Amino acid sequence: MVDILFFVFAATAVGGALGVVLQKNPVSSLLFMVGTLASLAGLFVLMEAHFLAAIQVIVYAGAIMVLFLFVIMLLNLGHDYRDDLKTGLGMFTAFAAAGALAGVLVSQLRGVEETPLAQHFPGPDALDQLLAEQGIIGAIAHPLFTDYVVAFELVGILLLVALVGAIVIAKRRV
Amino acid sequence: MLAEALVLSAILFVIGTTGVLIRRNAIIMFLCVELQLNAVNLSFVALSQYIGIEGQVFVFFIMTVAAAEAAVGLAIIISIFRHYETVNVDNFNLLKW
Numbered sequence: 483m484v485d486i487l488f489f490v491f492a493a494t495a496v497g498g499a500l501g502v503v504l505q506k507n508p509v510s511s512l513l514f515m516v517g518t519l520a521s522l523a524g525l526f527v528l529m530e531a532h533f534l535a536a537i538q539v540i541v542y543a544g545a546i547m548v549l550f551l552f553v554i555m556l557l558n559l560g561h562d563y564r565d566d567l568k569t570g571l572g573m574f575t576a577f578a579a580a581g582a583l584a585g586v587l588v589s590q591l592r593g594v595e596e597t598p599l600a601q602h603f604p605g606p607d608a609l610d611q612l613l614a615e616q617g618i619i620g621a622i623a624h625p626l627f628t629d630y631v632v633a634f635e636l637v638g639i640l641l642l643v644a645l646v647g648a649i650v651i652a653k654r655r656v
Numbered sequence: 657m658l659a660e661a662l663v664l665s666a667i668l669f670v671i672g673t674t675g676v677l678i679r680r681n682a683i684i685m686f687l688c689v690e691l692q693l694n695a696v697n698l699s700f701v702a703l704s705q706y707i708g709i710e711g712q713v714f715v716f717f718i719m720t721v722a723a724a725e726a727a728v729g730l731a732i733i734i735s736i737f738r739h740y741e742t743v744n745v746d747n748f749n750l751l752k753w
Binding site for chain 1: 657659660661662663664666667668669670671672673674675677678679680681683684686687688690691694697698701702704705706707708709710712713715716717719720721722723724725726727728730731732733734735737738743744
């Protein structure tokens, strides 16, 4: 069951990603992206990251994609199809670079099955036990507010800076 | 499921890279960068099943940084659009020699 769901979500994620790249209309691209993000949230649930799945739907598919949609509609780009794809040498170079990247990633993936992760690290059962003991939120909140509390505070400051920066940059006159 | 998830993550990352390289619309390029970030998030979550909950904490931080990056990036795109009346990156050639 889990395997079937995994492949269903994987197929919709890849299909959505292809839609993002191939659609000419920016709004349809964006809607395909929402589909990809939703399938990734489903995959996160299958991999026992329930909190991240919720955040993925609320923050990514909700807030960030709506921000993109606002900008597309504010700039009136919904019907701007003019020569959006690169041509000739640019296209060839792009596919060559992407192919090279794919080659590097595939060569790294080879042998991942034989890598004895379970011998060096706790493994899936330890994560199951942690989730059962501390709950879905507690398991991620405990390291977040103990070991990583400095990073957490810094991220808060980063969000404030980004908020002020976005307003200042997008403002019409300084 | 680990190997399949890593393969899916690699596929999504390559599709995102292709999108950044072949499109000229700045907003779509930005969307494809988000796709790459999500591909990396997927591999973090897949590995966190084996290595520990820290992977999920890291994905939480990546999502926060992605939100900040989207806000600032879209503000820059709006500001560029005010100047050039387009978001086609071929027109932004001031720093090109």
